[in-house]
Amino acid sequence: MSFKQIFMKFQKKYIYIILLFFLSIFVCTLLWNSIRFEPSRYDIIGQYSFNNFNPLNEIVRYILFISLPFIIFFVSKIYFFKISYQDILESFKIKYEKELVEKYHYYLFFLLIAYLFCELFSQNFPLHKIDIYHEGQRLSSAYKSLLDNSLWTGSFVTVGIIYETIGTKFIWGLFNKETIGLMRILDIFYVFFTKVLLVYLFFEISKYTKFDLKFKLLFFLLVTLMGLSLISYNLNSSGNIHFREIPILVTLLIIIKSLDKSSFLLNLIFGFLSVFVYLWSLDRGIVFSLLLVLFCFFLIFNNRYRDFIYLIICISFFWFLFYFFETEEFKAFWINTYDVITELNYIHGIIHPTPFSDEQNSSRATKNLIVILFSVVFSTNFLLNRDNKNLNKFKFILFFLSIVSFLSYIYALGRTDGPHLKQTFGFPSIFLIITITYFILKIISDFIIKIQKNFSYLNFIPFIIVISMGLFFLDYKNIFNYKERFLNYVDLSDDKFLSQEDNIFIENASSILKNEECIQLFTNDAALLYLLKKPSCTKFYFFWSIGSEKNQKILINNSKNIKYAVSNGNTDQWSQPIEIKNPILYNYIDKNFQIINKIGNRNILLKKD
Numbered sequence: 001m002s003f004k005q006i007f008m009k010f011q012k013k014y015i016y017i018i019l020l021f022f023l024s025i026f027v028c029t030l031l032w033n034s035i036r037f038e039p040s041r042y043d044i045i046g047q048y049s050f051n052n053f054n055p056l057n058e059i060v061r062y063i064l065f066i067s068l069p070f071i072i073f074f075v076s077k078i079y080f081f082k083i084s085y086q087d088i089l090e091s092f093k094i095k096y097e098k099e100l101v102e103k104y105h106y107y108l109f110f111l112l113i114a115y116l117f118c119e120l121f122s123q124n125f126p127l128h129k130i131d132i133y134h135e136g137q138r139l140s141s142a143y144k145s146l147l148d149n150s151l152w153t154g155s156f157v158t159v160g161i162i163y164e165t166i167g168t169k170f171i172w173g174l175f176n177k178e179t180i181g182l183m184r185i186l187d188i189f190y191v192f193f194t195k196v197l198l199v200y201l202f203f204e205i206s207k208y209t210k211f212d213l214k215f216k217l218l219f220f221l222l223v224t225l226m227g228l229s230l231i232s233y234n235l236n237s238s239g240n241i242h243f244r245e246i247p248i249l250v251t252l253l254i255i256i257k258s259l260d261k262s263s264f265l266l267n268l269i270f271g272f273l274s275v276f277v278y279l280w281s282l283d284r285g286i287v288f289s290l291l292l293v294l295f296c297f298f299l300i301f302n303n304r305y306r307d308f309i310y311l312i313i314c315i316s317f318f319w320f321l322f323y324f325f326e327t328e329e330f331k332a333f334w335i336n337t338y339d340v341i342t343e344l345n346y347i348h349g350i351i352h353p354t355p356f357s358d359e360q361n362s363s364r365a366t367k368n369l370i371v372i373l374f375s376v377v378f379s380t381n382f383l384l385n386r387d388n389k390n391l392n393k394f395k396f397i398l399f400f401l402s403i404v405s406f407l408s409y410i411y412a413l414g415r416t417d418g419p420h421l422k423q424t425f426g427f428p429s430i431f432l433i434i435t436i437t438y439f440i441l442k443i444i445s446d447f448i449i450k451i452q453k454n455f456s457y458l459n460f461i462p463f464i465i466v467i468s469m470g471l472f473f474l475d476y477k478n479i480f481n482y483k484e485r486f487l488n489y490v491d492l493s494d495d496k497f498l499s500q501e502d503n504i505f506i507e508n509a510s511s512i513l514k515n516e517e518c519i520q521l522f523t524n525d526a527a528l529l530y531l532l533k534k535p536s537c538t539k540f541y542f543f544w545s546i547g548s549e550k551n552q553k554i555l556i557n558n559s560k561n562i563k564y565a566v567s568n569g570n571t572d573q574w575s576q577p578i579e580i581k582n583p584i585l586y587n588y589i590d591k592n593f594q595i596i597n598k599i600g601n602r603n604i605l606l607k608k609d
Contacts, residue, residue: 013080017073024072025373028065032354035061044346044547045581055345058352058413065355066373066406073377074384083384091384094302095392096260102213104459105220109203111466112224113196120192121482122475125489126184128236130497133571136527137542139183142168144535146178152332155536158340158545160281161333163244178530180497181490187235190243197249198227198241202434204256208394209438214458215445219437221462226433230426238419241426247277247284248291248404248427255295255400259393262299262307271314275322278333282340287407294403339551345414347547348575352416364421365412371428372409375402378435401431494531501570505599506531512597512604513564520562522578522589523569523602537562544575552584565593565605 037054048055077083130136141155145165148154157164171186172178206220230240251273258266274292278285292315299308323330353359355366379402383395405427412420478485495503510532513519518537521528524544529536538558540546546555567589572578579586593605 017076021073024069043549048349122478132525132527140529141165143530152336162280194243217462267310267314271318274315275318375405375431520565522567524571525569567603
């Protein structure tokens with residue numbers, strides 16, 4: 001058989017595989033709306049209940065859309081190319097690779113970190129008006145904890161206790177003052193730390209590209225510049241990567257460092273992360289747990305039983321510490337977590353649009369799904385490719401990165417709006433950046449080797465680019481005045497961040513409520529508690545999160561300390577009216593409270609005798 005005949009036969013096989021692959025995507029699209037489970041509860045009013053929709057539909061539809069084309073692709077490839085079971089197993093075996101990192105590689109890493117520090121100190125501090133809903137969620141929870149040291153026992157936490165409460169409380173305690181500016185400073189440092197982790201991640205990945213020095217440096221610089229563009233210091237807009245990904249980025253780094261061999265320190269960090277990530281953000285905790293399970297299978301499959309046992313011991317140790325030192329809060333944490341997992345999607349769920357349809361946000365959701373599917377299929381195919389044996393560790397890195405891309409889409413499965421869809425595109429974007437950059441540089445590198453040119457001067461181009469960025473894109477006046485600007489910013493009074501309407505309300509309401517120990521919000525304007533310097537009378541400081549009949553009744557049963565309340569806030573139109581969403585609570589308020597003052601749109605309520 002001639003080379004041309006072999007090539008044609010090979011090409012024909014791939015045509016069949018690709019046709020079957022796209023046919024399976026078409027079938028999944030047709031089946032999307034056919035997957036419909038009966039609702040599991042009817043006591044929470046929202047978009048799901050109005051449409052008799054079960055959140056399980058979202059998960060099953062998503063898994064089917066990714067898994068069926070994935071299975072079809074590899075089953076057909078195994079069939080057409082006669083790939084043996086032994087070859088597949090061998091592909092998932094990690095091979096030890098010695099890290100060959102030249103000093104210039106480290107120089108570029110530290111130069112980029114230095115640039116990030118300069119960029120941090122050159123930033124202007126954000127002065128946009130407060131997001132009374134999202135930022136208020138963190139301000140009011142932190143303020144209550146500052147007063148009574150409570151965590152889950154004092155607040156119903158919907159995101160994570162560190163993100164929602166402890167972080168802001170910590171920076172307030174550090175500077176011995178409570179200001180909106182300090183909370184935003186904390187967010188700026190979160191963004192900075194996320195950028196540092198991204199640089200470190202790309203540094204680790206670039207070690208295993210098998211390029212020579214000049215292309216390794218170019219790869220590292222290019223993926224870093226493109227990766228850093230996914231996150232910005234503009235706190236008023238959502239990027240593709242949010243600083244809530246910090247634990248997931250750390251997890252990826254630990255997995256990369258542990259591919260060849262684990263260490264006691266890495267296992268300790270993994271164990272600590274297993275608790276920290278749930279305290280940081282519940283949805284990231286779920287992603288972490290699923291990723292951890294996969295990594296444990298990887299350890300067992302590679303006969304690394306001792307590493308697996310040490311990892312389990314470290315995880316158990318840190319969870320035991322959490323239980324031992326905070327027993328009451330630990331119990332409250334589990335109750336809170338169960339309620340959030342079982343209720344929150346029903347409360348704020350937005351039904352995922354059908355792929356390739358004209359429904360709202362369908363184009364963005366479809367793009368996400370296709371890129372995630374591509375990343376999972378490509379990385380697995382790359383891992384099974386026997387022609388890339390010298391890229392063993394690089395292939396595993398891409399594989400785990402694709403798994404994170406797949407898992408992180410759960411952030412949008414409960415609320416498929418623009419910002420959430422945008423954030424779920426972060427890790428798929430990183431995957432695309434790495435793979436496309438690698439193969440473009442691989443083509444160029446092979447061409448240069450073929451023509452036998454050295455081009456050693458390319459070693460210095462990445463350094464010249466970073467230095468040029470520092471010279472032309474940084475505001476050095478801001479850097480030299482950072483301390484003065486920082487102190488002025490964190491001392492800004494709350495009114496500087498409020499609209500005129502909010503300032504009028506706070507000024508008038510403060511005089512009415514000045515002698516009260518607490519107030520209750522019957523509005524989504526969560527920041528009002530912090531701005532009025534009053535804790536919530538119940539743990540439901542974040543009114544949006546009250547959905548189930550159970551929680552409505554808990555609030556009513558704990559309402560004996562409530563004398564004053566605030567209703568009819570500016571963000572209440574973001575959800576259903578209280579008489580529809582919380583009918584039990586509405587009837588209670590109607591019978592037991594009266595409006596004593598109306599300031600702007602908001603009402604101040606007094607409990608009847």
